[in-house]
Amino acid sequence: MSPDESKTGSTSNTGVDTYADAIVAAMAAGGIDHLFFTSGSDIGFFQEATSKARVLGHNNPVRLITVPLEHISLNAALGFAAVTGRPAATAVHVDVGTLHYGGAIHTAWRSRLPVLMTAGYPPTSAPGTLPGSRAEGGHIWMQETFDQNGIVRNYTKWERRLTYQDNPGVVVSRAIQVARSEPQGPSYLSIPKELTFLPMREDGFPSAIELGIPRVGPPNPEDAKEVAERLIAAAHPVCVVSGSGRNPDSISALVELAELLGLAVTESALRAYISFPFDHPLYQAQSTVAEADALFVLDVEVPWAEGRNVAPPADAYIAAAGHDPANLRVPTFEFTANLRISADPLATIKAITEAAKALLTDDDKARIKARSEKLATVSAARIADLITEAEARSGDTPIDPLWLSYQISRAVDDNCIVLDDTLGPSRFSEYLRCRKPLSYIRNPGSSGGWGPGAAFGAKMGAPDKDIICVTGDGFYQFGTPQPAIWAGAHHGAPFLTIVYTNRSYTTGTLAVQNSFGQESYATQSGYEGGYFDPPIDFAAEAASAGAYGENVDDPAEVGPAIQRGLEQIRAGKPAVISVWLKRLIDGG
Known part of the structure; x- marks a missing residue:
């Protein structure tokens, strides 16, 4: 039934x-x-x-x-x-x-x-x-x-x-x-x-x-009006996003609101789903909110955190909305807000949009137009700088992670769903230009190893899509990929995995250095526990489970290898492309 x-x-x-x-x-x-x-x-x-x-x-x-x-x-x-x-x-x-x-x-x-x-x-x-x-x-x-x-x-x-x-x-x-x-x-x-x-x-x-599955309704109209008024009056209004893209219909609705008010749209400290097109001029990636004077925090668990983005000024207006705007599943939660709205994210976007339309004046529209043009210029410069930085490292050996990230972004099209199980050093998501609903999904927790299993399940749920799992080699091993690859081959659900093979744990290298300094005993001992070099031969491992496997150490072959992997999954065979990168800290 x-x-x-x-x-x-x-x-x-x-x-x-x-x-x-x-x-x-x-x-x-x-x-x-x-x-x-x-x-x-x-x-x-x-x-x-x-x-x-x-x-x-x-x-x-x-x-x-x-x-x-x-x-x-x-x-x-x-x-x-x-x-x-x-x-x-x-x-x-x-x-x-x-x-x-x-x-x-x-x-x-x-x-x-x-x-x-x-x-x-x-x-x-x-x-x-x-x-x-x-x-x-x-x-x-x-x-x-x-x-x-x-x-x-x-x-x-x-x-x-x-x-x-x-x-x-x-x-x-x-x-x-x-x-x-x-x-x-x-x-x-x-x-x-x-x-x-x-x-x-x-x-x-x-x-x-x-x-009965309870339906979550729209916000109180007075709350929606308050948020609209604050965003209209602000000099630097920002929308912080993370999970609202779980509902595919929310993206176009948020685009309408952002364009209406000239909102800078930025990612929270914890990404979850594509919630706004990555190629939109108002999208500012995971940029700082240090200058924001009014923030609309939409379906976000951790809005900002040290090492990700900077908190807004103490006098900034903050409205948080979503199914759980107070993040009640986390015991200690110190983030403040002027207004917390328990409501459906899509309904909240629509309510604020309608309230704003009734409030905007011609002067407001002129300010918003100028702000939107400035944000578009900033966004274009950010993207150009990213490409320049990656291309400057195109010949580096071992391969630079930014070059790999850039090459992946060039291979991703509108029929792809990208599952991201990477950490900060790759800066992978900065290069993506995904724009379709559910085209980008990140590990929703902090347990590495989600990627291989999630990719198999995603292909079972979206058989007509190209599923691309992107992961570091540490998390890839945590994910016990062999059974996932076998399942993908056995059930006709092929997916592509691209592995950032730097033979390094971020936690055992960069995090240790940040905690104890460059003159620490751990540094002097070569970060014991921070490297696993040489690694497993991921290509051979993939082949043993019924997949196509390829190890890449030539920067000129990164793009072609990704295309070969895509060809394999489109032909019905799982694929693993392991790209040999510089080790963290020592670059070896």
Whole structure:
């Protein structure tokens, strides 16, 4: 049953004979059609129930996607949800599979994406007493913990262990309802093995759609008018963005508002989605807001931070709006604002736009025109300087990261979705000229290694797009790429990964130098723990998993190698292009 169909009544029990059937039926009714599955003895019921639903011809059957590693499964679900806007689910093996989700649990929590994480719970019934009881070896006893759900409790909106008296369809529908309610985020359900064999006792259950997904409305009109007045009166108004681009319709709306008021649009300290066209004259990248006197902070978690951009003056007017404008998921949050608006970002943009149209005078329009022209000049100069800087390093060996970033930007077209899992030294995103909604998505958390799994999931969700994952070699290894590449090849979801291979940890080199100085003991010892040189042969590793792999050390071959990688994925084969760069600090 599709989400729209489920609005007409509770889910039918036709073919839903067991708890397992109900779990899968509730997923389908709640909008989940992809289940990223990493095998375990306690979750085989998913294989049976999804196959049964397909054979019986259920509407919108859940597709089970085999993934060899849990970390990849969860990041894939996040990538899928990011590009489709639809919920996704995962299934893993008891506590050990939950632990293997690893840092992706953190990423899911920070992603504001609707994901249902599930895990089996080991049987506790005596051998032979119930279907699914302890009967497969001594390790079954080792898998029972005092609080399996505690592994993820700090990182979920909702968690529950399914019990005998539950209607499993209701529980799954509730999990999806919570995950899909703004601000969206992960739910977690652990499922005791014995329960999956039980017959259903009730005739049906409500879907997540029938339970109701809350709609977030527009801002108070007086608040919208206040923001419009402040932005119009300001000499240097700025809009700070990050996550509003999660809704594709918000980009054109924000362009209208920015052009109407001559707003400089700048990225927050934590990028998330393309929220404004990177090639627009009013776009100022991650530039400073030090001169801003009025700021509209839109769907942003961390607006500015040392090392990213400079905070605005203390007397600047700041209005923050979004689904969670006070960032309530972060315990300590010291950023001030004159006004915080809990409202839908798109509706907020539209409300401020309409309020501003009613307020603008001819004098205002003249000032705005002059400001917009100045911002366009600044933007053009910034882009020209970036290109000049990259081209000046075009012959450097080892290859300079700016040259690689520039070459990637030249290869990206409107059919690409770029997934960014890089850090600052590459300055990668500064070179991009993405302009389409959802064409750029950054790691939403701080756990490196999101890229390979997310790229696979994104390709599953957007099969007609060219998916390009860009990552440093440290994060690439954190991402355990082999299972992601295998999954991409196996499921016909090829993606291109470009690796900045500098054999260096930013945390173990630049961060150490910044903390302890150039005369530190760590510096004198050559930054032990900061380098992993020589690295793994990423091209050979990719080939072993069924991908095209290429190592590049000639700067003249960077652009052609990227094109070869794109040709491979367009022909149906995953590709990895590893580019040998200068090491951090010592340049070796």
